Amino acid sequence: MNSGATAAVSGRRDRMLAWLANHRQVSSETLVTLLVNWVTSAMTWLVLGIALALPVFLYIVLINIVALSGDFDGNPRISIYLQQDVTASETEQVLGLINDHPDTHEVKLITPGEALADFQARSGFGDVLNSLERNPLPAVIELEPRNTEPYALRQRIVEIEALPFVDLVVIDLAWIERLFAFIAFGERVAWALSLILSLGVLLVVGNTIRLAIENRRTEIEVVKLVGGTDNFVRRPFLYLGFWYGLGGAITAWVLVQTCLIFLAGPVELIAQSYQDDYSLQGLSAMEGVALCLAGSTLGMLGAAFAVSKHLHTFSATMEAEG
Amino acid sequence: MRCLATVVIRFDNVSKRYPGGKEALSRVSFEIDSGEMVFLTGHSGAGKSTLMKLIIVMERASQGQVFLQGVNVNRIAEKQIPAIRRNIGVVFQNHQLLFDRTVFDNVALPLIIAGFQHREIGRRVRAALSKVGLTDKERVLPIALSGGEQQRVGIARAVVNRPQLLLADEPTGNLDPGLSAEIMKLFHQFNQVGVTVMIATHDLELVSRLKKRELQLHEGRLVNHE
Numbered sequence: 001m002n003s004g005a006t007a008a009v010s011g012r013r014d015r016m017l018a019w020l021a022n023h024r025q026v027s028s029e030t031l032v033t034l035l036v037n038w039v040t041s042a043m044t045w046l047v048l049g050i051a052l053a054l055p056v057f058l059y060i061v062l063i064n065i066v067a068l069s070g071d072f073d074g075n076p077r078i079s080i081y082l083q084q085d086v087t088a089s090e091t092e093q094v095l096g097l098i099n100d101h102p103d104t105h106e107v108k109l110i111t112p113g114e115a116l117a118d119f120q121a122r123s124g125f126g127d128v129l130n131s132l133e134r135n136p137l138p139a140v141i142e143l144e145p146r147n148t149e150p151y152a153l154r155q156r157i158v159e160i161e162a163l164p165f166v167d168l169v170v171i172d173l174a175w176i177e178r179l180f181a182f183i184a185f186g187e188r189v190a191w192a193l194s195l196i197l198s199l200g201v202l203l204v205v206g207n208t209i210r211l212a213i214e215n216r217r218t219e220i221e222v223v224k225l226v227g228g229t230d231n232f233v234r235r236p237f238l239y240l241g242f243w244y245g246l247g248g249a250i251t252a253w254v255l256v257q258t259c260l261i262f263l264a265g266p267v268e269l270i271a272q273s274y275q276d277d278y279s280l281q282g283l284s285a286m287e288g289v290a291l292c293l294a295g296s297t298l299g300m301l302g303a304a305f306a307v308s309k310h311l312h313t314f315s316a317t318m319e320a321e322g
Numbered sequence: 323m324r325c326l327a328t329v330v331i332r333f334d335n336v337s338k339r340y341p342g343g344k345e346a347l348s349r350v351s352f353e354i355d356s357g358e359m360v361f362l363t364g365h366s367g368a369g370k371s372t373l374m375k376l377i378i379v380m381e382r383a384s385q386g387q388v389f390l391q392g393v394n395v396n397r398i399a400e401k402q403i404p405a406i407r408r409n410i411g412v413v414f415q416n417h418q419l420l421f422d423r424t425v426f427d428n429v430a431l432p433l434i435i436a437g438f439q440h441r442e443i444g445r446r447v448r449a450a451l452s453k454v455g456l457t458d459k460e461r462v463l464p465i466a467l468s469g470g471e472q473q474r475v476g477i478a479r480a481v482v483n484r485p486q487l488l489l490a491d492e493p494t495g496n497l498d499p500g501l502s503a504e505i506m507k508l509f510h511q512f513n514q515v516g517v518t519v520m521i522a523t524h525d526l527e528l529v530s531r532l533k534k535r536e537l538q539l540h541e542g543r544l545v546n547h548e
Contacts, residue, residue, distance in 0.1 A: 014437075014439060015437050017439065018437035018438060018439060019437060021439075021440065022434065022437075218418065218420065219420050221418065222418050222419075222420060222431065223431065223435065224404075224407075225378070225380075225407065225412055225418070226407060226408070226412070226431055226432040226435060226479070226483075227404045227405065227406075227407035227408035227432065227435055227436065228404060228435045229401075229404045229435075232404075232435055
C-alpha cells in the first residue's frame with residue numbers, strides 16, 4: 001500500500017512547498033519556545049558562549065601578539081664586523097652590496113674611528129686606548145633586515161658571511177626564536193582548547209536535547225504512530241540544537257568583544273610604548289560569521305548525536321495488555 | 323475464497339513470541355474484507371493489543387505472515403513503515419493526545435506529517451471535528467475537555483487523513499455506558515461510508531448489540547473464527 005493517503009497531495013511541487021513550510025514552522029516554533037523559556041535558554045547559551053569564547057579569546061591574543069611582533073621597534077639588528085685591515089673603499093663596496101639587497105631595511109656604518117670615539121667616551125679606558133699604536137676596532141655595519149623570521153634571518157646571515165671582507169656576523173636570535181616558539185605553542189594550545197571545548201559544546205547541547213526528547217516523549221510516540229518519518233521526528237530537535245549553537249556563538253562573540261573593550265585601554269598603552277598607533281585587533285565580521293557557523297554546526301551535531309542515541313529507544317506504547 | 327483485492331487484513335498462521343518465552347499470539351489466521359466492521363474480543367492479556375501492534379508494524383511476527391492490502395508487512399523495510407501507518411487511523415484507550423496543543427493542532431498532526439497544504443489542513447480538520455461533533459472546541463486545549471470529548475478528538479485525528487482502515491484499542495475503556503454507545507455509533511457511521519473498522523474491546527454487551535463479526539482471542543489463540 002503505497003502512500004495512498006498522500007495521493008491527495010497533488011504533486012512534487014506541493015510536497016516541496018509543504019516540506020519548506022514545515023521547516024519554516026519548526027524553525028520558528030523552536031526559537032519561540034527557547035525565547036519563551038528565556039531564563040533556562042540564557043543559561044545554556046551562556047555556558048556554550050563561555051566554552052566557545054575561551055579559544056576565541058586566546059586566538060585574539062595570538063593575532064595581536066603576531067601583529068605587534070611583526071613590526072617591533074626593537075627589530076633584530078645584524079652586526080657585521082669587517083676584517084681589521086679593510087680600506088675605506090673596500091668598506092664602501094661591502095656596504096653597497098648589503099644596501100642593494102632587497103631584504104635590507106636600514107643600514108648604518110660605524111667606522112673604526114667612530115667606534116673608537118664611542119668606546120672611549122663610554123668605557124673610561126680613554127688613556128689606555130690612546131697609548132695603542134693603532135685602532136684595534138674594526139668597521140661595523142649595522143643592518144636592519146625586513147624579514148625577521150628566524151629562518152629568513154639565518155639565510156641572510158649565511159649570505160652576508162659569504163661576502164668579501166666580512167669577519168664576523170652577530171645577531172641575538174634567541175629572543176625572536178623564543179617569541180615565535182611561544183606563538184606556535186599558543187596556537188597549539190588554542191587548537192587543543194578548541195577541540196576540548198567543542199566536545200564540551202557537543203555534550204552540553206546533547207544533554208539539553210536529551211532532556212527535550214524526554215519531555216516530548218508522548219509527542220514523539222504519537223507522531224510515529226500517525227506515520228511521521230524519522231526525519232520529521234528529528235527535525236525540531238535539530239533546530240533546537242541549531243538555535244542553541246547559534247545563540248552560544250553570538251554570546252561568545254559578545255563576551256569576547258566586551259572583554260576587548262575592557263582591555264583596550266591598558267593594552268594600547270603598552271602597545272604604544274613600542275609603536276605609535278597600535279589598536280587592539282578584535283574579531284573581524286568574517287571571523288564572527290565563521291564563529292556563528294561553527295557554533296550552529298556544533299549545536300546541530302550535538303543534537304543529531306542525542307537524537308540518534310535516544311530516538312530509537314522509543315517505541316510507541318499501546319495499552320499494556322497483550 | 324474471497325477475492326484478494328478486497329481483503330484489507332490477512333493473518334496467515336501468525337505467532338508472536340516475546341523475549342522471555344511468553345507467546346502472546348499463536349498460529350492466528352483470519353481475513354478482514356474491505357468495508358467490514360469487526361470486533362476483537364478477549365480477556366486482558368489475550369493478545370488483542372499484540373495483534374493490533376502487528377497490523378501497524380509496531381511489532382513484527384515471530385512466525386507466519388501479516389498482509390495489509392496484499393503487502394507482506396513482515397518483509398517491508400523500516401523506512402516504509404510511516405507510509406503504511408498513514409493509511410491506518412488508530413484510536414487509543416488513553417487517547418494519546420498532546421496536551422500542550424489545541425484540539426485543532428492535535429487533529430491536524432497526521433495531515434502536517436503527510437505534507438498537506440495549510441488551507442487543505444484547515445478544511446479537513448474542521449470536517450473531521452464536525453463529524454465527531456466538536457466544531458466549537460477547535461481552539462480549546464484537550465485538558466479542558468471531558469473524557470468522552472477527548473476520545474472524540476482522538477477519533478477525529480484517526481479519521482482526518484481519510485484512512486481505509488480504522489483501528490481502535492479499547493476506545494470505550496474509560497467511558498460510562500452512555501458515552502460508550504455514542505462512540506460506537508461514531509465508528510459505525512464511519513463503517514457505513516466504507517471504512518474498514520476493527521475494534522478491540524472487552525465490552526461484550528456493546529458487541530452483541532451491534533451484531534458484527536467477532537474475533538475472539540483466548541490466551542493468544544483465535545477461538546471463534548466465524
